Amino acid sequence: MYQKVEGLILREVNYQDSDKLLDVLTKDRGLITLRARGVRSRSSRLRGACQLFCYSELTYFDRQGHETIQEAVSLEQFTGLRQDMEKLALASYFAQVAQTVSQADFFTDELLSLILNAFYALSALNRPKELVKAVFELRVCLIAGFAPQLDVCPVCGSSQPDGFNVSQGSVQCLNCSGLEGIRLPVCQGTLSALRYICNQTPKKLFSFQISDSALCELSAVCETYLVTQMERGFSALDFYKTLLIP
Numbered sequence: 001m002y003q004k005v006e007g008l009i010l011r012e013v014n015y016q017d018s019d020k021l022l023d024v025l026t027k028d029r030g031l032i033t034l035r036a037r038g039v040r041s042r043s044s045r046l047r048g049a050c051q052l053f054c055y056s057e058l059t060y061f062d063r064q065g066h067e068t069i070q071e072a073v074s075l076e077q078f079t080g081l082r083q084d085m086e087k088l089a090l091a092s093y094f095a096q097v098a099q100t101v102s103q104a105d106f107f108t109d110e111l112l113s114l115i116l117n118a119f120y121a122l123s124a125l126n127r128p129k130e131l132v133k134a135v136f137e138l139r140v141c142l143i144a145g146f147a148p149q150l151d152v153c154p155v156c157g158s159s160q161p162d163g164f165n166v167s168q169g170s171v172q173c174l175n176c177s178g179l180e181g182i183r184l185p186v187c188q189g190t191l192s193a194l195r196y197i198c199n200q201t202p203k204k205l206f207s208f209q210i211s212d213s214a215l216c217e218l219s220a221v222c223e224t225y226l227v228t229q230m231e232r233g234f235s236a237l238d239f240y241k242t243l244l245i246p
């Protein structure tokens with residue numbers, strides 16, 4: 001029996017002579033692995049729509065224990081990602097994070113929508129890479145159940161604290177002791193951006209303005225928060241960072 005899904009190809013592995021196994025993040029079926037037969041040969045008609053980071057409509061059926069793609073129609077290719085090494089590296093990092101989160105069976109629908117919007121912001125809108133990265137990291141934390149507390153410092157009650165405790169997932173003034181964990185500085189611009197990202201609708205997530213210095217802080221907070229909460233590193237993130245060294 002044939003099945004049809006719309007999904008984003010997050011990972012590809014070469015298989016046998018000319019096949020690939022694709023990890024696909026779908027709205028309705030979560031993360032699935034599909035076999036694309038013969039896709040590495042130049043003449044394959046599946047080739048375009050089965051590329052890494054393509055969003056495609058895939059028709060497949062069970063063939064000898066492998067769910068095998070019969071037809072593939074590309075819905076969005078995100079070509080802008082493939083023309084810039086840093087964007088491609090960031091896309092790989094987002095894909096790695098999305099795979100980690102979806103394995104834990106969180107809401108795929110929201111996750112798929114977030115990563116598609118992040119790819120679009122990088123690829124078509126050309127939004128600053130560090131901004132897209134920070135938004136993605138913080139929103140993934142929300143989806144995974146790690147929504148931070150951004151209202152007031154839990155120690156003194158200030159509504160404009162100048163620090164964020166990445167271990168506790170809460171704002172906390174740098175001078176207020178009483179809670180353990182790693183604290184990073186946040187200026188008012190960074191705090192506003194953190195609140196914006198947590199409260200905004202998905203469509204407007206990537207459209208805010210921020211100063212360079214606040215973006216630098218935001219970037220450090222969101223990345224450290226994600227890595228701390230997920231309790232793991234990401235090889236694709238390490239690779240992205242090697243590209244930034246002048």
Ligand SMILES: [Zn+2]
Pocket residue numbers: 153154155156157158161172173176
């Ligand atoms: Zn305080």
